[in-house]
Amino acid sequence: MINVKIKYLALVFLVPLFFYSCDEVFPEAPAENELLDGPMEDLAYSEQNRFLAGDVAFNDEVFTPENGLGPIFVATSCGSCHPGDGKGHPFTTLTRFGQTSPNQSNNIPPGAPQLQNRAIPGFEPERLPSGVPFMKFTPPAVTGLGLLAVLTDAQILENADPNDDDGDGISGVPNYITPPDYFQPQWFHQSFSGKYIGRFGKKAAAIDLLQQTATAYNQDMGVTSTFEPLDVATNLSVDPEVSDQTIRDVVFYLRTLKAPIQRESDASDVIRGQQIFTDIKCGSCHIPSWTTPESDIGALSNKTFYPYTDLLLHNMGPGLDDGATEGSAETYEWRTPPLWGLGLSQDSQGGELFLMHDGRAKTIKEAINMHGGEASISRDSFEQLSETDKQKLLTFLKSL
Amino acid sequence: MKTSTFIYKNRKLLFLIIFFGMGASVMAQQISNDTTDLQMNMDAVYNRPFLQAGSFPVALGGYVEAHGQYFVTDGISEGISFKIPRMTLFVSSSILDRIKFLSEIEFEEGTKEINIEFAALDFEFHPLFNLRGGIIMNPIGAFNQNHDGPNWEFVDRPISATTIIPSTFSNVGFGFHGKTYQKQWVWAYEAYVTNGFNDQIIANSEGRTWLPAAKENVDRFEENFNAVPLVTLKTAIRHRQIGEIGLSWMGDVYNKYEEDGLVLDTKRRLDVFAVDFNTTIKKKVNITGEWVWAFLNIPDTYSQQFGTQQQGGFVDVVYSIIKRKMLGWENARVNLAVRLEHVDYNVGSFNETRGTIHDDLQAIVPAISFRPSAQTVIRANYRYMWETDLLGNPPVKTAGIEIGVSSYF
Numbered sequence: 133m134i135n136v137k138i139k140y141l142a143l144v145f146l147v148p149l150f151f152y153s154c155d156e157v158f159p160e161a162p163a164e165n166e167l168l169d170g171p172m173e174d175l176a177y178s179e180q181n182r183f184l185a186g187d188v189a190f191n192d193e194v195f196t197p198e199n200g201l202g203p204i205f206v207a208t209s210c211g212s213c214h215p216g217d218g219k220g221h222p223f224t225t226l227t228r229f230g231q232t233s234p235n236q237s238n239n240i241p242p243g244a245p246q247l248q249n250r251a252i253p254g255f256e257p258e259r260l261p262s263g264v265p266f267m268k269f270t271p272p273a274v275t276g277l278g279l280l281a282v283l284t285d286a287q288i289l290e291n292a293d294p295n296d297d298d299g300d301g302i303s304g305v306p307n308y309i310t311p312p313d314y315f316q317p318q319w320f321h322q323s324f325s326g327k328y329i330g331r332f333g334k335k336a337a338a339i340d341l342l343q344q345t346a347t348a349y350n351q352d353m354g355v356t357s358t359f360e361p362l363d364v365a366t367n368l369s370v371d372p373e374v375s376d377q378t379i380r381d382v383v384f385y386l387r388t389l390k391a392p393i394q395r396e397s398d399a400s401d402v403i404r405g406q407q408i409f410t411d412i413k414c415g416s417c418h419i420p421s422w423t424t425p426e427s428d429i430g431a432l433s434n435k436t437f438y439p440y441t442d443l444l445l446h447n448m449g450p451g452l453d454d455g456a457t458e459g460s461a462e463t464y465e466w467r468t469p470p471l472w473g474l475g476l477s478q479d480s481q482g483g484e485l486f487l488m489h490d491g492r493a494k495t496i497k498e499a500i501n502m503h504g505g506e507a508s509i510s511r512d513s514f515e516q517l518s519e520t521d522k523q524k525l526l527t528f529l530k531s532l
Numbered sequence: 533m534k535t536s537t538f539i540y541k542n543r544k545l546l547f548l549i550i551f552f553g554m555g556a557s558v559m560a561q562q563i564s565n566d567t568t569d570l571q572m573n574m575d576a577v578y579n580r581p582f583l584q585a586g587s588f589p590v591a592l593g594g595y596v597e598a599h600g601q602y603f604v605t606d607g608i609s610e611g612i613s614f615k616i617p618r619m620t621l622f623v624s625s626s627i628l629d630r631i632k633f634l635s636e637i638e639f640e641e642g643t644k645e646i647n648i649e650f651a652a653l654d655f656e657f658h659p660l661f662n663l664r665g666g667i668i669m670n671p672i673g674a675f676n677q678n679h680d681g682p683n684w685e686f687v688d689r690p691i692s693a694t695t696i697i698p699s700t701f702s703n704v705g706f707g708f709h710g711k712t713y714q715k716q717w718v719w720a721y722e723a724y725v726t727n728g729f730n731d732q733i734i735a736n737s738e739g740r741t742w743l744p745a746a747k748e749n750v751d752r753f754e755e756n757f758n759a760v761p762l763v764t765l766k767t768a769i770r771h772r773q774i775g776e777i778g779l780s781w782m783g784d785v786y787n788k789y790e791e792d793g794l795v796l797d798t799k800r801r802l803d804v805f806a807v808d809f810n811t812t813i814k815k816k817v818n819i820t821g822e823w824v825w826a827f828l829n830i831p832d833t834y835s836q837q838f839g840t841q842q843q844g845g846f847v848d849v850v851y852s853i854i855k856r857k858m859l860g861w862e863n864a865r866v867n868l869a870v871r872l873e874h875v876d877y878n879v880g881s882f883n884e885t886r887g888t889i890h891d892d893l894q895a896i897v898p899a900i901s902f903r904p905s906a907q908t909v910i911r912a913n914y915r916y917m918w919e920t921d922l923l924g925n926p927p928v929k930t931a932g933i934e935i936g937v938s939s940y941f
Contacts, residue, residue, distance in 0.1 A: 157914075159929035161607020194739035201735075208739055208835055212922075221923045222884040223836060250835050253731065253787060254797040257833045482887060482923035 165393035168275045168473055168480065169217040172390045174431040179388060186385025189378045190214075195353050200373025203255040204248035204365045205354040210382065213271040213352065217389055218473065218480025220271025222491050226352065229266035234460045245458065246351040248364055255365070265455030265463075268490035269334050273473045273480070277332065278387030279437045280470070281341050282427045284320035285329050291419060291442045302416045302506050304444035307336040307459040307467065312343055314359045320425065330459055331443050334489040336467035337458035341383045349374055387429060391437050392473035395531050405528025408521055412513035417442055417468040417506070440471035440532065449504020452488070464505060475530035496529050497522070572720050572770050573778060573808065574671060574709065576678035577634060577650060581907055581940045582624055593622040597681035599936025603915075606928055617641060618681065620649070630656035638700070648753075649700045660710035664724070667753065669702045671709075671722040671766035672780045673822045674808035676701055681938035685850050685869040685901040687913050688934065691893065692844030692875045696824045697806065698744035703727045703762060704753050718770040727752050728762025729786035729802055734830055734838045740877050740891055740922075741828060741839045743804075746786075760785040760799070768808075775811030775819075786828070800829040821847040836889065837922055839878030846873045861904040871897040878922065890924040893917060908939035 164170070169191075171183045191211040195201035206226060207213045213224040230244025241261045251257040260266060285306075294305045308327040311317075321328055321339070330336035338344040342359070350360035357379055361369040396402050409415060418440040427433045445465040453464035461467075466489060474496070478485050485494055493499035503511040514522065571579050582591035596619045602612045617640060624634040635651040652666030669677050675693035679700050693699045705726025712719055729746040736745035749757060761784070768778035787800040808822040823845030830840050850869040858864035878891040895917035902910045913934045918927040 158604035158609075158931045159606055194737050196732075196735040196737070198735065205835075208837065212739065212837060215921060215923060215925060221882075223882050223923070225884065249833075251831075251833050252735070253800070253831050253834060479926055480923070482890075482925055484885075484887070 165395045166476065166479075167216070168273060168389075168392055168476055170390050172278070172388050172431045175388055176430070179384075179429065179431070182381060182384045183388050186381040186383070186388075189382050190385050193378075195355055195373075197252045200353075200355040202248075202250075202252045202354040202365070204251045204257050206246075206248055206250060206352045208353065210348070213348075214274050215480045217275050218273045219477045219486070221481050222270060222486055224271055225491060226269040226271070227260065227266050228269060228458065229260060229264050229456050231457050232265055232455060232463065234457060234462055236457075246364075248351070248354060258365075267334070267454040267456045270486050270489065270491040272334070272469065273392070273477070274386055275389045275473055276391030276437065276439060276470070277341060277389065278429070278432050279391055279422070279424055279435060280331055280439060280441075280443065281387060282320065282424050282432050283331075283422060283443070284425055285322040286320075287422065287425075288329055288331070288443050289322075292444055300413070300416060301509055302413075302446065304417065304442055304446055304468075305460075305465070306330070306443075307445050307461045307465075309337060309339050309459045311339055312346075312359070314346070315339060315343060327460075329443075330467075333458070334466060334469070335458040335461045336443060336445060337461075341386050342379070345379055345383050345386065349379065388431065391439070392476065392532065394438065394472075395475065397531060399527075399531070401524045401527045402531045403528075404521075405524040405526070405531075408517065408525045409528055412517070412525075413510045415440075416510075417444070417446055418471050419468075438472060438532075441468045444468060446507065447505035448507060451502060451504045454490075471529065471532050474532045496526055572711070572718060572768055572776055573674040573678045573810075574711075574720050574722055574766070574768065576680070576683075577636070577669065578624070578632075580622060580680065582622065589625050589627070591622075591624045593624070593940060594620050595680050595682050595938060595940045596620075597687075597936060597938040599687045599934050601687070601932055601934040603930055603932030605930040615641065620680070627653075647700075647702075649702050658710070660712050662709050663706070664709060665706040667702050667704050668707070668724055668726065669700060670724065670726060670762070670764040670782055672701070672764055672782045672804055673697050673699075673806035673824055674778055674810070674820075675699050675822055680940070682907055682909055682940050684848075684938075685867055685899045685909065685911055686848070686871050686897055687911060687936045688897070688915070690822065690846040690848075690871070691873050691895065692824055692846055693822060695742070695744060695875060695877075696826050696842050696844050697804065698747055701747070705761065707764075716772045718772070720768050720770075722764070722766045724764045725761040726764065727756040728760075728782075728784040730757040731787045731800075733786055733802070734828070734834065739837055741826070741830070741842060742877075743802075743826065758785055758788050758790070775809060777809045778807065780806045780808070800831075801827075802829075803827045816852050818850040818852075819847065820850075821845060836880070836882060837878070837891075839880060839889070839891065841879040842875075842877050843879055844873070844875030844877075846871055858902075859904070863905060865901075865903040865906075867899075867901045867903065869899040869901065871895075871899070873897070873917075888924060889922060890920040891922045893919040908937075910937050911935070 194209045201208055207224045213220045227247035228245055230240045241264055243258050247260055248258045292304050294303055296303045307330040308324050309330040311328050328339045330339050332338040332344045346357055346359035349355040349357055354364050355373045356363055356370050357372050357374050358376055363370045419442045420440055421436055421438050423436045424432055445461050445467055447464050448466045455463050457463045487493040487499040488502055493502055500514050580593055582593040584591040598616045600614045618638050620636055620638045622636050626632045632654050636649045638647045638649050648667050650667055650669055652664050652668050655663040671677055676697055676699040703726035705724050707724025709722040730749045732745040732748055733743050734741055736742045764782040766780035768776055770776040783803040785799045786802045787797055789797045789799045804826045806824040810820040812818050826842040828840050830838050848871045850867050852865050852867050854866040873895040876892040878889045880889045882889055897913050897915045899913040916931045918929055920927045
């Protein structure tokens with residue numbers, strides 16, 4: 133009898149003790165500034181619903197041969213390239229080729245502009261033509277793109293200095309892109325002899341998020357749409373494999389993903405690091421802040437945000453010249469990548485860092501040292517910093 | 533399908549079930565199970581409580597499971613929800629001496645899915661040589677055959693046993709089974725050829741190698757996907773005082789490599805190996821476990837997100853802390869239990885970086901259960917689970933409480 137009572141008592145005490153002793157009976161949500169995904173604040177209910185539809189299409193919809201994958205492709209879903217909406221992994225690196233000089237339209241090899249290096253069973257993937265120069269693109273983070281998308285061309289052009297008239301050693305030129313047929317210019321776009329300023333992609337080859345999205349479905353997943361109807365394997369038009377609605381939902385999702393939130397912005401090392409960032413002129417290209425004009429989405433209107441980019445192309449020197457290019461960019465020119473979210477990159481790249489356009493840099497310091505061309509001055513200034521100041525600059529960059 | 537539509541379409545079947553049920557309730561007597569320690573996992577299909585009405589040659593049985601759950605994933609909860617994952621009906625019949633039939637029809641999540649999980653005839657020529665034909669449960673691991681909810685202290689089925697071994701996995705086919713014993717030892721075997729897998733296992737909405745996707749092929753009870761049969765072999769040995777260990781394998785060509793005489797691809801194999809065991813220590817602690825490995829031939833040029841190797845398993849430890857008359861129920865029990873689970877859906881490394889491919893999960897599930905009888909359980913589980921994506925990013929953490937009931941009837 134005593135034995136039974138002991139068992140009852142053990143039961144009565146052990147179960148609550150288990151819950152009490154467990155720090156996380158239910159796992160708490162990571163802090164908002166530790167996550168890249170999630171909607172912007174102040175979206176209307178209808179916008180939240182649309183965001184959700186885009187979220188499902190972006191992160192949950194996996195393509196299979198049955199619903200349009202391939203037959204040649206790079207990835208099977210949007211989310212597999214941009215896990216948690218962050219930077220991707222070399223596993224889904226894109227290989228771009230075809231153009232070897234600015235505005236080149238002739239002698240483009242077959243299969244360009246992108247290699248589909250995978251294929252569904254029974255099919256052969258594409259092979260890179262022998263001797264063709266190519267670029268590798270590690271998938272970028274997709275957060276905050278809506279804020280960049282609503283900036284006016286005039287705002288972007290304010291920072292352009294093609295001839296380095298101010299003599300600071302930094303030029304900055306837009307990539308002028310021939311738009312696809314389905315491009316519909318907005319009030320903030322300007323035409324330059326039928327071309328428009330590109331903003332998205334490593335070479336700024338996409339003018340807007342619709343072009344970026346429809347092209348990604350087509351070139352990355354081999355999925356056709358009314359926007360991009362050509363099958364990447366045959367170059368023939370086929371029935372749409374993804375609906376216009378889905379593509380527009382994804383575009384809406386990308387437009388309304390929140391901007392990365394800086395962490396520990398009040399820490400003294402972060403503040404000092406930010407000052408060093410300014411002092412050694414990193415901010416000449418990685419322009420810290422922008423303010424949006426009025427937008428059709430209220431949450432995007434009149435917002436000041438901190439992407440650390442100028443959306444312009446810069447000469448990055450021979451070390452980063454892959455011999456291939458897009459649009460009007462030179463082979464050695466690259467768009468200034470936004471630095472926001474940099475400190476969270478390893479949470480989407482499998483605990484490692486794969487920085488620069490092709491993931492060749494494994495640390496932020498390595499990435500800084502790979503800067504050449506117009507960025508040489510800042511790189512050399514970084515090298516001349518004391519170890520303490522270097523660490524503070526790196527601490528600042530990791531806080532972004 | 534709406535419930536009302538389902539009822540209308542299946543009214544004859546339902547009337548039949550009600551008829552048998554009423555008849556059974558009037559004249560029924562429970563058929564006692566063979567509870568000797570000769571029973572093994574392979575016998576689980578027949579080792580169930582049945583009701584038989586007089587000399588009526590058909591016996592009925594079944595079980596039901598229902599539960600409520602509250603889960604939180606990284607701070608976000610879908611709230612409380614209630615679920616009836618399955619209600620299963622058994623019909624068995626001794627047609628002639630040494631010829632018997634058993635069927636198991638399962639209604640999952642209401643009437644979302646209705647499956648015949650088992651419907652086979654057994655002809656006993658010799659204890660070591662029985663012919664079985666019909667819809668059979670492939671004897672891979674132990675859980676696939678011994679999956680009835682009331683037998684377990686846990687609300688959820690083991691993850692490895694439902695996502696690597698796609699329990700309950702049954703197919704149409706034929707084969708043999710047999711059993712023999714000597715003193716303390718019992719030895720058994722099973723060997724079947726059945727219809728099998730298809731290429732959806734590497735082309736599915738999960739975006740990973742996913743053997744349960746094979747069950748989405750509704751034609752698999754009608755024809756083999758690629759004309760190559762799935763072979764399943766199992767052998768098990770039991771010591772009456774120690775426990776049972778089983779080794780099993782199933783192998784198949786899963787892809788459509790040929791159609792209309794045209795060769796479409798090379799033959800691509802799938803092989804699954806499993807080891808299972810169970811033991812009882814001092815009649816108070818039951819330990820049950822299963823580990824499974826799956827190996828697939830997947831084209832190198834396909835995405836690495838579809839793993840060529842998977843592995844996983846679980847261990848359940850059940851400790852009976854109280855066994856006596858409680859609340860008027862003779863032989864009632866209170867059990868404490870814990871389940872440890874691990875599944876790796878993609879064993880390997882990335883070609884690009886040589887880094888480890890993850891896509892894995894771990895879980896721990898403490899549980900407490902009350903059994904008014906061996907055939908009925910009220911159980912409460914707490915589950916904590918860590919899921920890591922393909923790249924090895926910080927794991928998604930899920931925890932929750934499930935409270936449910938399950939009983940044979």
